[in-house]
Amino acid sequence: MIEERNEKDDVQFDEARLREMLEAHDIDAFRDEFLELHPYDQATFYEKVEPDIRKIIYSFLSPTEMADIFEAIEIDDDEYTAYLAEMAPSYGAEMLSHMYADDAADVLNELDTEQRESYLGMMDEETAEEINELLSYDEYTAGSIMTTEYVAIPENSTVRSAMAILRKEAPDAETIYYIFVVDEAHRLTGVISLRDLIIADEDTLIRSIMNERVVMVHAGDDQEEVAQIMKDYNFLATPVIDDKGELLGIITVDDIIDVIDEEASEDYSKLAGISDMDKFDTTSLQAAKKRLPWLVILLFLGMLTANLMGQFEATLEQVALLAVFIPLISGTSGNSGTQALAVAIRGIATGDVEDHSKLKLLLREAGTGLMSGIVCGLIVIGIVYIWKQELILGMLVGAALCGSILVATVAGSFIPLLMHRLKIDPAVASGPFITTLNDITSILIYLGLATVFLSQIG
Amino acid sequence: MIEERNEKDDVQFDEARLREMLEAHDIDAFRDEFLELHPYDQATFYEKVEPDIRKIIYSFLSPTEMADIFEAIEIDDDEYTAYLAEMAPSYGAEMLSHMYADDAADVLNELDTEQRESYLGMMDEETAEEINELLSYDEYTAGSIMTTEYVAIPENSTVRSAMAILRKEAPDAETIYYIFVVDEAHRLTGVISLRDLIIADEDTLIRSIMNERVVMVHAGDDQEEVAQIMKDYNFLATPVIDDKGELLGIITVDDIIDVIDEEASEDYSKLAGISDMDKFDTTSLQAAKKRLPWLVILLFLGMLTANLMGQFEATLEQVALLAVFIPLISGTSGNSGTQALAVAIRGIATGDVEDHSKLKLLLREAGTGLMSGIVCGLIVIGIVYIWKQELILGMLVGAALCGSILVATVAGSFIPLLMHRLKIDPAVASGPFITTLNDITSILIYLGLATVFLSQIG
Numbered sequence: 076m077i078e079e080r081n082e083k084d085d086v087q088f089d090e091a092r093l094r095e096m097l098e099a100h101d102i103d104a105f106r107d108e109f110l111e112l113h114p115y116d117q118a119t120f121y122e123k124v125e126p127d128i129r130k131i132i133y134s135f136l137s138p139t140e141m142a143d144i145f146e147a148i149e150i151d152d153d154e155y156t157a158y159l160a161e162m163a164p165s166y167g168a169e170m171l172s173h174m175y176a177d178d179a180a181d182v183l184n185e186l187d188t189e190q191r192e193s194y195l196g197m198m199d200e201e202t203a204e205e206i207n208e209l210l211s212y213d214e215y216t217a218g219s220i221m222t223t224e225y226v227a228i229p230e231n232s233t234v235r236s237a238m239a240i241l242r243k244e245a246p247d248a249e250t251i252y253y254i255f256v257v258d259e260a261h262r263l264t265g266v267i268s269l270r271d272l273i274i275a276d277e278d279t280l281i282r283s284i285m286n287e288r289v290v291m292v293h294a295g296d297d298q299e300e301v302a303q304i305m306k307d308y309n310f311l312a313t314p315v316i317d318d319k320g321e322l323l324g325i326i327t328v329d330d331i332i333d334v335i336d337e338e339a340s341e342d343y344s345k346l347a348g349i350s351d352m353d354k355f356d357t358t359s360l361q362a363a364k365k366r367l368p369w370l371v372i373l374l375f376l377g378m379l380t381a382n383l384m385g386q387f388e389a390t391l392e393q394v395a396l397l398a399v400f401i402p403l404i405s406g407t408s409g410n411s412g413t414q415a416l417a418v419a420i421r422g423i424a425t426g427d428v429e430d431h432s433k434l435k436l437l438l439r440e441a442g443t444g445l446m447s448g449i450v451c452g453l454i455v456i457g458i459v460y461i462w463k464q465e466l467i468l469g470m471l472v473g474a475a476l477c478g479s480i481l482v483a484t485v486a487g488s489f490i491p492l493l494m495h496r497l498k499i500d501p502a503v504a505s506g507p508f509i510t511t512l513n514d515i516t517s518i519l520i521y522l523g524l525a526t527v528f529l530s531q532i533g
Numbered sequence: 534m535i536e537e538r539n540e541k542d543d544v545q546f547d548e549a550r551l552r553e554m555l556e557a558h559d560i561d562a563f564r565d566e567f568l569e570l571h572p573y574d575q576a577t578f579y580e581k582v583e584p585d586i587r588k589i590i591y592s593f594l595s596p597t598e599m600a601d602i603f604e605a606i607e608i609d610d611d612e613y614t615a616y617l618a619e620m621a622p623s624y625g626a627e628m629l630s631h632m633y634a635d636d637a638a639d640v641l642n643e644l645d646t647e648q649r650e651s652y653l654g655m656m657d658e659e660t661a662e663e664i665n666e667l668l669s670y671d672e673y674t675a676g677s678i679m680t681t682e683y684v685a686i687p688e689n690s691t692v693r694s695a696m697a698i699l700r701k702e703a704p705d706a707e708t709i710y711y712i713f714v715v716d717e718a719h720r721l722t723g724v725i726s727l728r729d730l731i732i733a734d735e736d737t738l739i740r741s742i743m744n745e746r747v748v749m750v751h752a753g754d755d756q757e758e759v760a761q762i763m764k765d766y767n768f769l770a771t772p773v774i775d776d777k778g779e780l781l782g783i784i785t786v787d788d789i790i791d792v793i794d795e796e797a798s799e800d801y802s803k804l805a806g807i808s809d810m811d812k813f814d815t816t817s818l819q820a821a822k823k824r825l826p827w828l829v830i831l832l833f834l835g836m837l838t839a840n841l842m843g844q845f846e847a848t849l850e851q852v853a854l855l856a857v858f859i860p861l862i863s864g865t866s867g868n869s870g871t872q873a874l875a876v877a878i879r880g881i882a883t884g885d886v887e888d889h890s891k892l893k894l895l896l897r898e899a900g901t902g903l904m905s906g907i908v909c910g911l912i913v914i915g916i917v918y919i920w921k922q923e924l925i926l927g928m929l930v931g932a933a934l935c936g937s938i939l940v941a942t943v944a945g946s947f948i949p950l951l952m953h954r955l956k957i958d959p960a961v962a963s964g965p966f967i968t969t970l971n972d973i974t975s976i977l978i979y980l981g982l983a984t985v986f987l988s989q990i991g
Binding site for chain 1: 545569570571573605607696699700703704709710727728731732746748763764765766767769786787789790791793794797798800801802804805806807815816817818820821824825827828829831832835836838839840842843846849850853854856857858859860861863864865867868869871872874875876879897898899900901903904905908909912913916920938964965968969972976
């Protein structure tokens with residue numbers, strides 16, 4: 076019978092029953108029930124139970140079975156160490172060697188050098204070498220997310236021999252839906268999908284039906300670029316080559332989904348000024364620790380604003396009414412700066428920015444800022460006149476608002492573009508940072524104008 | 534020979550040469566060169582050229598060939614009408630009927646009712662019905678993104694007969710890597726991957742090797758939920774059923790990538806206060822039109838702040854120095870509110886929020902806010918004392934800052950959670966909106982406290 080997905084907690088298993096079986100040490104019943112589950116559900120259960128229960132799981136499952144679970148768990152990077160420490164070292168090493176090489180490398184990357192070497196030393200040489208190779212690529216590159224478990228066939232194979240290779244490799248390969256064709260030097264020369272393979276005549280030569288226009292990436296390419304290509308071309312996998320054109324590995328669509336998700340979450344966190352998005356199950360203290368660094372940095376920047384305003388204390392003393400409009404001006408220009416920033420950062424992330432002239436872009440933003448500034452400025456003049464019957468004050472506030480919006484909009488796109496050009500991570504140009512900068516410029520414009528025209532509005 | 538991806542513009546074709554061939558009306562050369570390209574590259578070229586050139590393309594390519602291109606183009610929804618209008622209606626209808634039903638439905642969704650009916654009327658009845666079915670699902674549901682081109686086989690098939698069905702359906706199906714098993718009433722009873730199929734013995738019954746624990750979704754389910762499931766389980770496709778358990782269609786991973794991308798971009802835009810992210814090729818006027826509505830709404834809200842501050846004019850007149858710290862207090866509490874908001878909205882988007890008690894969450898945020906508030910408050914007291922030698926003023930600013938951060942943090946998570954509970958789109962709780970609200974509360978707290986203690990700091 077088909078079990079429908081449990082709407083409430085998104086899982087397909089009976090947690091209490093599995094727990095009972097483990098506690099009663101009923102190995103057969105547990106294996107019957109548990110191994111039927113999808114690895115994601117197995118992993119969800121595994122993450123939910125306590126270390127003591129997990130130790131029983133290790134004694135019930137082989138390292139190979141455990142490898143499937145470990146590939147599917149979704150935990151914070153620093154938790155891997157704790158999970159591995161629960162296992163006997165030899166069991167852990169055996170499990171790691173049965174994982175897909177890219178996943179094993181991800182786990183080992185979180186351990187300290189000594190531990191990593193110790194696990195690698197316990198594996199068979201070929202596997203250890205494969206994983207070591209993957210560990211050598213920089214984070215966020217194509218090489219760091221590729222896997223080496225792909226199916227490659229020689230150019231001069233027939234469809235029949237290709238299918239035979241495929242059947243043999245199917246249990247281990249991460250995908251068998253794309254088969255990569257290589258020459259004697261293991262240089263990538265073509266690709267053929269399993270779809271094309273199964274409808275082709277068995278005696279056909281692979282060379283005659285393979286697709287020679289392979290879209291491929293280099294091991295050092297940025298993972299975001301790879302994601303963009305796979306999204307555009309709707310690929311299930313993309314081959315990764317080295318400088319000599321030799322096939323090193325493949326990147327599969329499930330890893331790309333994780334990249335897209337990760338990068339989106341990163342852009343989002345930047346805009347909100349959080350270094351690292353905290354999950355709902357962290358404590359207040361953990362959350363405060365993650366958020367405070369930004370808050371304190373911005374607080375010091377805010378003190379600059381206060382210091383700047385202090386310079387205008389005399390002006391403010393003369394016309395206290397001036398202070399009333401400060402939050403309005405700095406808030407509105409902050410908002411328009413954040414809008415411009417979001418558009419720029421998103422454009423940089425999607426690569427859209429490469430197709431356009433930066434100068435034209437800044438001019439576009441200047442135009443947008445000017446139009447928005449004039450509209451908002453006129454509205455404010457109207458409101459202040461109706462509310463306070465103060466035309467001069469209204470014009471001062473309106474002019475300052477218009478100028479501040481213009482500056483904020485241009486700065487909101489200029490700063491991230493400049494950082495991108497200088498190859499600095501635009502994380503520094505986060506939303507709150509830009510907003511605080513805009514506070515400073517808007518106050519300077521407003522109180523500067525006010526001081527100059529003070530005689531007329533006093 | 535293998536052509537490497539052109540790093541600069543991400544395409545694999547020679548635009549100038551293709552243009553020349555079209556202008557010279559050299560149909561054979563163009564078809565030879567163009568039909569070799571990946572549909573994404575074909576679509577990129579097609580989007581780049583002018584309408585006159587596109588008309589030549591229509592005369593060179595069959596509607597079926599054009600269908601592949603139309604599936605791959607990435608244009609704004611409202612541009613489809615213009616492209617279709619360039620084609621003869623019969624050519625357009627024929628092209629639409631050769632597209633995957635879900636893509637055709639997406640295009641038809643953008644036309645007005647009359648045009649849509651006209652195209653559907655020109656298609657063969659079966660195709661028109663299939664597309665009409667898809668058009669009936671609400672936007673953002675599983676039904677609206679599913680396709681009906683899947684491979685289904687009866688339970689009592691053998692592997693041999695399943696492979697025969699597969700070979701026949703391969704050219705039309707959107708994916709052949711998952712085969713769905715149905716009973717006589719077309720109810721979904723299992724799934725088998727092509728990977729398992731090709732390694733199985735030819736005489737094996739499908740029923741005995743299929744996976745019966747199918748993770749499936751209902752046509753009315755939210756597309757974000759579907760994306761989460763496919764991401765968790767690493768599926769390449771997920772079946773969609775109706776209330777009777779009958780198989781309606783499948784959702785493939787490429788559509789899910791688009792959903793993930795779209796939703797991330799939506800969350801991001803919300804945080805930045807832009808209704809609709811503008812691309813880099815829009816004009817200043819278009820960009821201003823998209824951004825101004827939010828700016829103006831927030832401007833009016835900002836006038837409330839100004840009005841509120843106006844109530845404290847007397848206090849500000851007495852101690853002008855008070856005004857100096859307003860941007861600092863409202864800025865810092867705005868920042869911490871945005872952080873809390875981002876965490877809450879992201880938690881709602883990923884469904885993480887369903888697994889946790891809302892009250893516990895708010896208490897967590899209150900704890901985080903209190904800790905952050907105390908730390909920032911103490912820092913400010915220290916700075917003001919060192920800078921101005923004003924202990925009482927420093928304590929006033931510190932206390933106001935601490936209170937404002939606490940309120941902002943709780944509000945930043947309470948408001949989106951409340952909206953989610955009331956099933957209101959949390960778009961209203963965008964970053965700038967929360968920030969403006971926080972301006973109001975922080976000023977109320979600060980100037981309220983100041984007025985009460987005025988005698989001591991005068």
